Amino acid sequence: MKKKHNITAEDVAKLAGVSPSTVSRVISNNPKISEATRVKVLKAMKKLSYYPNANARSLAIQKTGTVGIIIPTTSEDYFSNPFFSESLRGIIRGASNSDYDLLISTNTEKDEEIKIIQKFIRASKVDGIILMTSKIEDRGIKFLQSIDFPFSLIGSYSGKNINQVDNDNTLAAYELTQHVLQNNRKKIALLIGDLDLVVSKRRLLGYKKALEEVGIEFDEELVFSGSFDEEIGYYYGEKICKMNPMPDGIVVADDLVAIGVLNAFEDLDIKVGVDISIASFNNSVFAKYSKTPLTSVDINAAELGRASMELLVDAIDEGTRGKVINIPHKIYIRESSK
Amino acid sequence: MKKKHNITAEDVAKLAGVSPSTVSRVISNNPKISEATRVKVLKAMKKLSYYPNANARSLAIQKTGTVGIIIPTTSEDYFSNPFFSESLRGIIRGASNSDYDLLISTNTEKDEEIKIIQKFIRASKVDGIILMTSKIEDRGIKFLQSIDFPFSLIGSYSGKNINQVDNDNTLAAYELTQHVLQNNRKKIALLIGDLDLVVSKRRLLGYKKALEEVGIEFDEELVFSGSFDEEIGYYYGEKICKMNPMPDGIVVADDLVAIGVLNAFEDLDIKVGVDISIASFNNSVFAKYSKTPLTSVDINAAELGRASMELLVDAIDEGTRGKVINIPHKIYIRESSK
DNA sequence: CTGAAAGCGCTTACAG
DNA sequence: CTGAAAGCGCTTACAG
Numbered sequence: 281m282k283k284k285h286n287i288t289a290e291d292v293a294k295l296a297g298v299s300p301s302t303v304s305r306v307i308s309n310n311p312k313i314s315e316a317t318r319v320k321v322l323k324a325m326k327k328l329s330y331y332p333n334a335n336a337r338s339l340a341i342q343k344t345g346t347v348g349i350i351i352p353t354t355s356e357d358y359f360s361n362p363f364f365s366e367s368l369r370g371i372i373r374g375a376s377n378s379d380y381d382l383l384i385s386t387n388t389e390k391d392e393e394i395k396i397i398q399k400f401i402r403a404s405k406v407d408g409i410i411l412m413t414s415k416i417e418d419r420g421i422k423f424l425q426s427i428d429f430p431f432s433l434i435g436s437y438s439g440k441n442i443n444q445v446d447n448d449n450t451l452a453a454y455e456l457t458q459h460v461l462q463n464n465r466k467k468i469a470l471l472i473g474d475l476d477l478v479v480s481k482r483r484l485l486g487y488k489k490a491l492e493e494v495g496i497e498f499d500e501e502l503v504f505s506g507s508f509d510e511e512i513g514y515y516y517g518e519k520i521c522k523m524n525p526m527p528d529g530i531v532v533a534d535d536l537v538a539i540g541v542l543n544a545f546e547d548l549d550i551k552v553g554v555d556i557s558i559a560s561f562n563n564s565v566f567a568k569y570s571k572t573p574l575t576s577v578d579i580n581a582a583e584l585g586r587a588s589m590e591l592l593v594d595a596i597d598e599g600t601r602g603k604v605i606n607i608p609h610k611i612y613i614r615e616s617s618k
Numbered sequence: 619m620k621k622k623h624n625i626t627a628e629d630v631a632k633l634a635g636v637s638p639s640t641v642s643r644v645i646s647n648n649p650k651i652s653e654a655t656r657v658k659v660l661k662a663m664k665k666l667s668y669y670p671n672a673n674a675r676s677l678a679i680q681k682t683g684t685v686g687i688i689i690p691t692t693s694e695d696y697f698s699n700p701f702f703s704e705s706l707r708g709i710i711r712g713a714s715n716s717d718y719d720l721l722i723s724t725n726t727e728k729d730e731e732i733k734i735i736q737k738f739i740r741a742s743k744v745d746g747i748i749l750m751t752s753k754i755e756d757r758g759i760k761f762l763q764s765i766d767f768p769f770s771l772i773g774s775y776s777g778k779n780i781n782q783v784d785n786d787n788t789l790a791a792y793e794l795t796q797h798v799l800q801n802n803r804k805k806i807a808l809l810i811g812d813l814d815l816v817v818s819k820r821r822l823l824g825y826k827k828a829l830e831e832v833g834i835e836f837d838e839e840l841v842f843s844g845s846f847d848e849e850i851g852y853y854y855g856e857k858i859c860k861m862n863p864m865p866d867g868i869v870v871a872d873d874l875v876a877i878g879v880l881n882a883f884e885d886l887d888i889k890v891g892v893d894i895s896i897a898s899f900n901n902s903v904f905a906k907y908s909k910t911p912l913t914s915v916d917i918n919a920a921e922l923g924r925a926s927m928e929l930l931v932d933a934i935d936e937g938t939r940g941k942v943i944n945i946p947h948k949i950y951i952r953e954s955s956k
Numbered sequence: 957c958t959g960a961a962a963g964c965g966c967t968t969a970c971a972g
Numbered sequence: 973c974t975g976a977a978a979g980c981g982c983t984t985a986c987a988g
Contacts, residue, residue: 286742288965299975304967312973331740335676336965339980344673346721351710365703372689375724381743382722383684386713402669404624404981405719510903539907565848566904569877626981637959642983650957674981677964742965 370585453486465529513540573614634662708923791824803867851878911952
């Protein structure tokens with residue numbers, strides 16, 4: 281067996297009886313190439329099943345044709361959360377329409393997001409970056425902004441020139457809280473994600489606004505924050521039961537957390553939808569089909585992802601900056617808040 | 619503003635007063651470099667925040683440090699299915715322990731998996747490939763095998779030299795069917811995925827074996843196959859109700875499909891767990907928390923992913939071939955089959 | 957222990 | 973319309 285040798289443009293050139301430059305030109309569809317030689321070269325390429333070396337090409341043209349996806353450091357949470365896979369799915373769908381491949385960050389525990397972003401960029405691995413979430417003071421965003429590198433954000437961030445696609449989370453939380461209030465509830469707890477995430481802050485805002493509007497005073501004691509999982513929901517559910525008087529409504533940042541609350545209430549014999557109303561976010565499969573079907577906001581995560589990819593491609597190709605896209609949400613009302 | 623110029627090993631060399639070769643050597647931790655120059659160079663690198671260009675490096679050493687993940691063409695199914703995101707999560711976790719990045723295929727509708735595999739390889743984009751599922755006659759696998767390219771498979775495939783990690787799906791289906799039979803059921807339907815997938819074939823085998831063992835004749839009419847979603851579950855659920863006599867047990871390939879069946883039965887007033895037993899695969903969140911909690915097999919998708927990544931790294935670094943890893947499954951028995 | 961040079965496989969300005 | 977040559981930014985055998 282001959283020593284392995286990658287077949288290169290030179291091989292094609294030789295077979296077609298032209299120069300490598302010409303081969304390169306037919307690959308990039310240069311219009312100056314004559315039809316005759318184009319055909320010759322194409323035939324040779326096919327015959328050798330030639331495919332241009334992406335690294336050499338990237339090196340020469342200083343573009344990679346790949347886009348980096350930054351999974352938040354707290355990826356575990358995001359992964360058990362359908363939001364993440366849904367938006368990734370949207371991103372993939374968006375990418376299929378372009379010619380970009382997707383490079384996924386594999387955060388080691390210690391590495392912060394910004395390290396990965398910098399690595400991707402400085403190593404020239406990607407032409408653009410999608411951020412799947414935003415913190416209040418986001419070092420990654422600041423860095424990208426400072427070097428004017430193409431990126432788009434799933435989420436919101438105040439600042440100039442940031443491409444972002446998001447729901448109106450303030451409005452969604454406002455409406456959801458309003459809905460619970462209309463269940464004739466007066467004391468409404470809020471289970472929310474990490475408060476250094478922009479999304480949490482906005483939802484808190486909407487919640488406050490709804491309360492204020494009906495003259496209910498905001499009570500910090502009713503706000504619980506933490507990461508997204510079932511256990512934390514159960515834990516807070518128990519806690520809420522022990523309050524005196526017990527809250528009669530809860531707005532929850534994620535269905536999985538709400539499921540945990542539901543379980544706590546079941547164990548403590550509290551009737552959801554009767555003694556207390558629960559409304560949540562993400563409209564996951566299990567919101568619809570849980571023992572007590574959950575009222576939930578559909579944030580259209582797949583569309584968030586798809587749009588963010590599309591926006592990023594514009595940012596790379598057209599230099600788009602500072603475009604803000606709003607993805608509508610929709611509240612599905614179910615038994616947990618009737 | 620000065621024309622943008624990537625900072626290169628040459629810049630570092632100049633600042634440190636050495637040659638680019640030396641810079642390259644300290645990057646690759648070449649032991650022959652003296653401590654003194656190593657320190658000098660490191661300092662210069664830090665100062666310039668230098669990061670080696672990945673494309674140039676890949677081109678020179680003919681390695682990319684990235685691994686390609688092939689999402690099945692029917693990705694939509696896989697994405698709405700927690701199995702997919704769970705295993706991807708495992709892969710990412712596995713990758714964090716190595717130094718590999720992950721490149722995700724973004725299948726356009728028309729492109730077959732094999733096209734993407736070939737593109738990744740011929741373009742030298744990846745050092746290895748993870749296949750997330752296997753068909754009976756898998757062109758992708760055959761291709762990879764034929765050129766002896768490092769890959770690992772989540773799933774099973776008969777053939778030499780294939781690294782694979784999988785559950786014992788025959789056994790799992792056998793046990794699950796056995797469990798339903800022990801519910802004192804006699805006529806058991808099987809809702810299974812596409813029959814050209816290896817996993818489906820194996821599960822069918824296990825199902826048959828369990829029936830055979832208790833002397834129940836296999837009836838092809840009781841086997842329904844299709845893609846994984848809720849609607850198809852509902853559809854088959856209705857169909858099953860109309861059979862005469864109606865089956866009294868169902869083994870389902872995925873919880874989401876089972877949820878659809880559950881819904882159909884609810885609408886038709888059939889008592890699950892009483893009139894009929896249902897047992898399913900994947901042990902998703904919604905299996906546990908659905909109105910009628912579902913008996914389900916936990917296949918440990920995250921571990922499948924993690925192990926496949928680990929195995930692939932061995933395949934790349936050590937040349938491992940033909941290693942087969944079994945990931946244990948576990949059946950969780952719940953009300954749907956009591 | 958370190959440097960000069962060639963090579964990895966493309967692309968593109970320049971010349972014709 | 974096409975080719976020779978230089979360059980993208982690394983690495984490594986060779987020489988010292």
